[in-house]
Structures are given as structure tokens and as C-alpha cells.
Amino acid sequence: MNPGASWGWLIWPPLLVAGLLLVLPQAGFIAMSLHPSLGYGRMGDAWTLVNYTHVLTDPAYLSAIGLTLGLSAAATAIGVVVGCPAAYLLARMHSRLASGFIAMLLATSFVTVVIKVLGLSLVLGREGIANHVLLSLHIVSAPVQLINNDLGVLIGLVQYTLPVQVLLLIGVIQTIPRRLEEAAEINGAHFLSMLRRVIWPLSRPGVVSAALVAFDMDMGAFTSAAMLGGGRVLTLPVLIERTIMIDVDYATGAALSTVLMVIVFALNLAAVPLLRTKRRPA
């Protein structure tokens, strides 16, 4: 008998728990977003789409959506550009040095994001190391504003997702046998040509999925955006928190959450075709 069949039921308890924990709150949110807000946290009983028309027509909300998408896309792109070469080197290094780097990457992911962001705000502040270096190298003549603005949030998002991207990409590169590189090499391909013709086509699905993971994390990033934005950079997660905690407007907050979820979900679905290995006929 197929062992998979007899033990298959084991998948159900975790699936059920995860499903309940995901679906129930989301269903609650979606339901909340379909009722009118009566102010002071009270909700009306009537069903309505007014919260969505509100969210999707108000320029302030639309610019928040645009800002969140833009920052997340930029952070993801920086992560891919910086992460791919680093991951390639780490995956192809056969030394203890590489293991050391990977261990360090893993270790940093256990540090809570609050601590990491606090450290970053010390580095990026007016009196921080970053400005100190820029000034002493005469790259700038006056301290640069590196936090409490979009740039600060972008740096925070990159810091948040880059290690994850590198770890994922190392795994992607490691699945490509080294012999393929040697085969390309002895066939006359120089390094860049080998990367373009062999490594990139074979790693592209993995790069796309690593980028998606990072993008999804960025879209939902609250701590980095809230702390490094200094309350001035209103990404969707920050805006949702404010709407609910400060404005006590559950309906609008729920509508914003649903919009965020739908956007992320749709973009992930749209990326599915990119997850297949592209085959190259002669």
C-alpha cells in the first residue's frame, strides 16, 4: 500500500489550523469592510461598497497604494540586483568562509526586526555613521536626510528582505550542477556568456519566486515603514494601523486591508507564468 495514502490524513490538522487562523480573520475583515462606519468605532448593519469607493477614489489613499507598490518594487529590485551576485558567490564558494557567511545571514534573521530597525535609525540619523562617512569623504557638504522619509523606508525594506532573498537564491544556485558551467566553459563560453545562457535561464524561476517572497514581505512591512518613516511615510500597512488605532475607523481600515491583500494576491498570480523554466529551442 502506498505509504502516502495511509499517512495522508496527517496533512489535515495543520492545514485546518492554518486555514482557520488565516481565513477567519480575513473573512472578518472583508465582512467589516462591507458595512458603513458610524464613527467612534461603531459599524452599521447595512451592506455597502461605500468604503471601497472611498478608498479607491480618494487621492490620498491612491497615492498610498502607489507609494507602497513603488517602495516594495524598488526594494525587491535592489534585493535582486545585490542578492544574485552575492548568492552566486556564496553558493559556489566551497570554503568554511561561505558557511560562515550563510550562518551569519541565518543568525541575523533571528534578530527581531525592531532591534534591526533601531540599529539602522542610529546609523542613518543626522549624527549617524552614514552621514559621518559621507561628510568626511566630502561626498556631501551637509548632513543628508536618510530617515523619516521615503529613502529611509526603502533602506529599511532592503535591510528587512535582502537576507531572505540571498538565502533563497543560494538554494536556487545550488540546484544547478557545477558541471553545466564547466560544460559551457569548455564549449568556449566566457563567464558572462555562461551566466546569460546557462545560469540565468535555469535560475530564473527561482529568482522570480525569491523576488515574490521579498515583494510580499515588503508590501506587508509595518515595523520598518513605521519606524524609519517617522510617521511621514504612509505606506498601506502604516495607514491601516493609523486608520484603525487612531481614527478608530474599522470599515475604512478593513477596506484598505482587503485592497492590499487583493493587490498582492493578483500580482502573485500574474507572476505564475514566470515560474516555469523557459525552454530554448535551437
Add this chain to the structure above:
Amino acid sequence: MAVVEIDGVSKRFGAVTAVDTVRLTVADGEFLVLLGPSGCGKTTLLRMVAGFITPTEGHIRLGGRPITHQPPGKRNIGMVFQDYALFPHMDVAANIGFGLRERRLPAAEIARRVAALLAQVRLTAYAKSYPEQLSGGQQQRVALARALAYAPQLLLLDEPLGALDLKLREAMQQEIHALQRRLGITTIMVTHDQEEAMNLADRIVIMEGGQIRQIGTSQQLYWEPASPFVAQFVGKINFLAGAVTAAEADGCIVTLSGGARIAAPVQADCSPGQAVTIAVRPEAMRLVAGGVPPGLNGLTATVQRSVFLGNRVRSVVTLADGQDVLVESAHADMPQAGAAMDLIWQPAQTRLFAPSPPG
């Protein structure tokens, strides 16, 4: 003319010497096989010729030009890897044409050459297939065609048949041999399979511990092994310990540890008192009843077991001193287990070595 010259090449990894001062030349059109147990340095040597490993010492020349420090792609060498290393995202035609595209040949020329190669390896119908859709033997042929596509000066084969089952392996050996002869391309192959080596090689290089132990045709290695290691690596052989008791003009008399006297042709270490190891091939020996004919070597032996192998009968016999000896005969008669018989062979079939054979 020597196409490949390997001149005092060594490779050390830290304290480990993988290849130790190897000197070797490969002639134009020759099929040379590097044979040895795993860890003998044969693969390291091949990878140095390919350019994936830089020698610690020594020089490698290809067609007279030094290539020791050239990158692999500049050496104009074709290589078939152990697991073929086909590009999984490219179809067969694109795999074969990979090196031609790197050389910036016009598309029409690439198409023409790929078509010719596909015909050579009988895969025309599979041009649009992907490697995963092919059998092991077909993948092997694609790898071969890809390695030959840009008409390299030298073909390297790194255990190319290791992943195939026995029947297919023999068929592929025929195919590789025919292709190599047809193209006349100088070839170096690495294998640990002595039968494969004998099947394909013009010359075989036996390696052990990073050094060359002997170079020769399969017949030379089989009948005139330079050491017990070579003798037991190429084919089966029996070793018996003894000492030279008399050296005569036409031969050398050895007394075995059991007391029996054996005649052997005069060989290097044939001086009285010299401890030697006698080596005799299983098929050089015969089991007879009723005495040793004059002029032959003979030992009394008890048959332990006889096995019928179709084209021959293999027997294990035990000598008076308890040592087991392997005997193979093309005759169909099966010596009975427990029978006391005479083990006989021609003195000329006896080889003498300095003592202590491995294993």
C-alpha cells in the same frame, strides 16, 4: 606526432598529492585511456588537460602550443562529462550547437553542422527533444555530438559510460570507437573499468597514487605487467610467494614457501636467494589428473569449487600450504570438488616480481 604533451605535471591539494610528476604524450589520432582505482589521480589529470584545474607544477601542450594556463574555452578541446552535463533548458539541437554559437558562426552554418552531427549520432529525429526526454544512451550521444561540434583538437571522455547498464555500455563502446576512428580525433578517456579500457584503447595508462605505473597496449599490460599492481588490476592473476634457488642460462628456479620448485623465464630479479612473488594468469593454468608432463610446472592441489560460466569453467583450488588459486579453462569438463589434481602451466607463463603484492 604528439598532439598532447604532459610534461612533469603535478597537482597538490594542501598536503595531498593527487597527481605526481606525470610525463605522458598522446599521439595524433590515438585513443589513450587513463585507468586506475578511484583516487588514483586519473580524473584530476584529465581535468588539468581540460583546464578546470591548474597544475601545481609542470606544463601541458596541445599541438605544440602551451595551454597550461589557458582557460578551458580557449583550448579547443571537446569533453564528455560523467553525467553528460547536458543543458536541461535547451533542446538537442541547441545543446549540440552551443559551442558553435559561442564561436559566433552564422546561423545557417550552425544549422548545417548540427544537422550533420545529429546524423552522425543517429538522433536526427530527436533534434527538438529535451535531454530529460531521452534515454541514457541517447543523452550520451548528444553529449558526444556537442563535444565534437566545433571540431576540437582533442576529445576528453570522463567516465562517459559509468551511468549506463552493461549491455548499453558495450554498445556505446562500439559506437565511440567507430566514431573516434572515423574522425581520427585524438582522445583521452578516464575509466576504472579495465574491460572498457581494453575495448577502446590504443594504449592504456595505469595510474595509482597519482603516478603512472605502466603505459602500454592492453596485451603488453596483460602479459608483461611491470608490477603486481598492474598484474592484478588488468585481469585476474594468482600470486605465490617464494625465493630464487638457482639461476640458469635458460631460466630461473624458484622454490615456493610450500617447498615446490617452479621454473620461470629469466627476469630482472632472478638472482639466487632473492625473495620473489610468482604471478600466473588463471587461464594459463590447467588441472590434470595423473602426473605433471615433463617441462611444465606442477603443483598438487585440491579442488574446492568449480563454476560453469558458459565460455569457460572457473575453479578454485587449494595448494598444499593452504593457499587458494584461481584456474580458468575453456574446456567444458568440470573438475570435481574435493578431487586431488595437478595444477600445471608453462614456465614461460610465469612472471616474477619483487615480493609483497597488494591485497
